[in-house]
Amino acid sequence: MRFELSRLRTAPGRPFRLTGQEPLSSVEWWGEDLPLVGAVEVQASAFFQEERVFVTLEVSGRVRRRCSRCLAEMVEAFHHRDFLEVPVAGTGAYLELRPLVESGVRLALSSRPLCRPDCKGICPACGADLNRGDHRPGCEATRPHGDPRLEKLKDLL
Numbered sequence: 001m002r003f004e005l006s007r008l009r010t011a012p013g014r015p016f017r018l019t020g021q022e023p024l025s026s027v028e029w030w031g032e033d034l035p036l037v038g039a040v041e042v043q044a045s046a047f048f049q050e051e052r053v054f055v056t057l058e059v060s061g062r063v064r065r066r067c068s069r070c071l072a073e074m075v076e077a078f079h080h081r082d083f084l085e086v087p088v089a090g091t092g093a094y095l096e097l098r099p100l101v102e103s104g105v106r107l108a109l110s111s112r113p114l115c116r117p118d119c120k121g122i123c124p125a126c127g128a129d130l131n132r133g134d135h136r137p138g139c140e141a142t143r144p145h146g147d148p149r150l151e152k153l154k155d156l157l
Helices: 005-010 098-108 148-156
Strands: 002-004 016-022 026-029 032-035 040-049 052-066 073-087 094-096
Touching (some): 002 005, 040 098, 052 098, 073 098
Antiparallel strands (some): 026 032, 040 052
């Protein structure tokens, strides 16, 4: 998707709109390639003023991720709306929206995705998925641990 800069320049201040889909197969996010489920829905509006284009960009779609607590595969829906100022002096004939769409997708992703709001995660001691069952037998996380600063008080009692 792209805006033709000559059309924008002929009508300064007049908004031009685009609606459609941007076919992204994946997006790079913190060193990880996240596959997208389907195309990204894009709604964009742009107007030209003083060698700059002001773009309102709205992206939505779905991406495959892993839960940050239990590592289960999940599909996360995203939606992001942004207002951008793009300098266009000396650029080509078109304003390509693909880099802006990719950036919008990255901004829409949550930093700690959860498969469900009450996800219990994985026990750090025994490695059991606490969403599917209890701790493994002999897990240290189930034993009560006293505060080591209070050990001397036990000697007094």
